[in-house]
Amino acid sequence: MSIHEHDPIAAAPDLDEQGSWQDEQSTGQYRTDGGPYAGSRGDQDLADRVSLRRVAGLSTELTDVTEVEYRKLQLERVVLVGVWAGTGAQGAADADASMTELARLAETAGSVVLEAVVQRRRQPDAATYIGSGKVEELSEIVRATGADTVICDGELSPGQLRNLEERLKVKVVDRTALILDIFAQHARSKEGKSQVELAQLNYLVPRLRGWGVALSRQRGGRVAGGAGIGSRGPGETKLEIDRRRIHKRISQLKHELAGMRRVRDTKRARRQQNEIPAVAIAGYTNAGKSSLLNRITDAGVLVEDALFATLDPTTRRTRTSDGREYTLTDTVGFVRHLPHQLVESFRSTLEEVADADVLLHVIDGSDARPLEQISAVREVLAEIDAAKVPEILVVNKVDDADPATLMELRHQLPGAVFVSARTGEGIGHLREILAQALPEPAVEVTALIPFTEGSLVSRIHAEGTVLAETHVADGTLLSAKVHRDLAGQLLNYRTTLSPA
Numbered sequence: 001m002s003i004h005e006h007d008p009i010a011a012a013p014d015l016d017e018q019g020s021w022q023d024e025q026s027t028g029q030y031r032t033d034g035g036p037y038a039g040s041r042g043d044q045d046l047a048d049r050v051s052l053r054r055v056a057g058l059s060t061e062l063t064d065v066t067e068v069e070y071r072k073l074q075l076e077r078v079v080l081v082g083v084w085a086g087t088g089a090q091g092a093a094d095a096d097a098s099m100t101e102l103a104r105l106a107e108t109a110g111s112v113v114l115e116a117v118v119q120r121r122r123q124p125d126a127a128t129y130i131g132s133g134k135v136e137e138l139s140e141i142v143r144a145t146g147a148d149t150v151i152c153d154g155e156l157s158p159g160q161l162r163n164l165e166e167r168l169k170v171k172v173v174d175r176t177a178l179i180l181d182i183f184a185q186h187a188r189s190k191e192g193k194s195q196v197e198l199a200q201l202n203y204l205v206p207r208l209r210g211w212g213v214a215l216s217r218q219r220g221g222r223v224a225g226g227a228g229i230g231s232r233g234p235g236e237t238k239l240e241i242d243r244r245r246i247h248k249r250i251s252q253l254k255h256e257l258a259g260m261r262r263v264r265d266t267k268r269a270r271r272q273q274n275e276i277p278a279v280a281i282a283g284y285t286n287a288g289k290s291s292l293l294n295r296i297t298d299a300g301v302l303v304e305d306a307l308f309a310t311l312d313p314t315t316r317r318t319r320t321s322d323g324r325e326y327t328l329t330d331t332v333g334f335v336r337h338l339p340h341q342l343v344e345s346f347r348s349t350l351e352e353v354a355d356a357d358v359l360l361h362v363i364d365g366s367d368a369r370p371l372e373q374i375s376a377v378r379e380v381l382a383e384i385d386a387a388k389v390p391e392i393l394v395v396n397k398v399d400d401a402d403p404a405t406l407m408e409l410r411h412q413l414p415g416a417v418f419v420s421a422r423t424g425e426g427i428g429h430l431r432e433i434l435a436q437a438l439p440e441p442a443v444e445v446t447a448l449i450p451f452t453e454g455s456l457v458s459r460i461h462a463e464g465t466v467l468a469e470t471h472v473a474d475g476t477l478l479s480a481k482v483h484r485d486l487a488g489q490l491l492n493y494r495t496t497l498s499p500a
Ligand SMILES: Nc1nc2c(ncn2[C@@H]2O[C@H](COP(=O)(O)OP(=O)(O)OP(=O)(O)O)[C@@H](O)[C@H]2O)c(=O)[nH]1
Pocket: 284, 285, 286, 287, 288, 289, 290, 291, 292, 302, 303, 304, 305, 306, 307, 308, 309, 310, 311, 331, 332, 333, 334, 396, 397, 398, 399, 400, 419, 420, 421, 422, 423
C-alpha cells in the first residue's frame, strides 16, 4: 500500500476541524453537499477555504520494504498539487483524472508519489498557483510526508515557481518540466536527444532569472542520472550559465536538427516518388501504438507500460492482403496539454503524421476516459496540420476493456475498428479497412481535352499532378498523374500526341 510514514491528517488534526480536508477513501464517491466541489453555491471564497482536498489512492504502490529503501535512495519523493476550476461531481472526477495522470507521469519519471491534493479555484493564483493561504497547509504536508519535491499540475510562471520554492523550501516543478524530463530519459536517437534538449532549453530561457535561487539549486547536465526531475535537463544555475551561451546552444541545436530534417525529408520524398502510400499510427501515449505496429508488421519495436516509451519514429514497409505495398510509421504519443516546446521541436518527427495518406488513430479502450484521449489527440493533430489526413479510429485493448464501455464506444464511434494488439482480435478486419482506405496508385495519362470539357481540366489540376500542359487548336493537351477513377473518365480523350 502507500508508504505514508505520517498521516498528514493526523499530523495536522485541526485542519479537519476547519473543514479544510476531505479524506476520501477509495470509495469513488464525491461530496456534493457543500463540499469542495459544490458548485451550486458559487461562493468562491468559501470554496477556496474548504477546497484543498486529498486525492485518495494516488500514493505509489510499493510491494515490499526493500523496494521502499531502494527508492528512498534513488528517487524523489513527491507531493502532487492541482488547481481545478470545474464544478460538481463531474468537476471532481475531472480533477481526479488529471491528478491520476500526473501521478503516472511522476512515476514514469521515477518518483514516488506520497500525497496528492487539489484545490478548487476559479483559476490558479497569479503568485503562488494555489491560494496563498493554502501554501501553509501544503507546507505541512510536505513536512509530514518528508517529500523533497512538489509537482504542480500545469505550466507555472517563473514567479510562481520561485514563490512556491521560497515558501515550501523544497524543489517545485510543473507538469511541463515533468514531461520534458520523461522525454529526456527516453530519448535514444541523436535526433530525439537534440529535439528534447531544444525543448528543455526553450522552457528554461524565460525561467533563468531568479528561478532556483531560493534553494541555490545546482543542476547537472544530461548525464546527471538519478539527480531527479529537472536535473536531467541541459542544466541551469543563474550564476553559471549565461543567457548567451544558451542561445548559442539553441541555434546550434536548430542547425543540427535542420540537417537531420533534410535527411528525413529526402527519405520521405523518395517514398512519395515511389508512390508507396504512407500510414501513420498516432494516438494517446500508452494506447498501444507500438504494439499495433508490431502486430501488423513484426517490427519488434519497444513496447512498455510506460508513458512516452516511444520518441523516435519507426517506419516499416508492409503489404495489404492483395499485395499492395505501404509504409506504417509508429511515432511519439500525445498527452493532454502536450508542452508546446515539445510540439515545436518534434515538428519534423510529427510531419510524418501530417504527411501521411492515412492515420490510424489508436485509442486505449481500457482507459477510463477514452473520449477525452481522442479530443486531446485531435488538438495536437490540429496543431501540426494533420487534422486533414483521413483517419481510421482504432479502439485497442478490447481484451482488457470493460464490455459496457466498449458497447458505449461502438455507439459513440461508428466506423471505429475494435482490436486487441495483444491477442490479435480484430486485426484482420483492421487490415481490410486499411487496404480500402489506401490511395490507389496514380496512373500516368496523356489526353487532349476539348475546350468544352474545361471542368475535367480543372479536376486534373485539383486531384492529380500535371506533368506538362499546352493549348492546341482542339483543346488542352496535357499529361498528368491521376487516380484510377479520373483516368477512367479520360479514356475517350487519350492521345499519343505529346504536350512537351
Ligand atoms: N491488454 C492489452 N494491453 C495492451 C494491448 N496493446 C498494448 N498493450 C499494453 O499497453 C502498454 C503500452 O503499449 P505500447 O505499444 O508501448 O503503447 P504506445 O502507444 O506505443 O505507448 P508510448 O510509445 O509510450 O506512447 C504495454 O504495456 C502493452 O503491453 C492490448 O491490445 N491489450
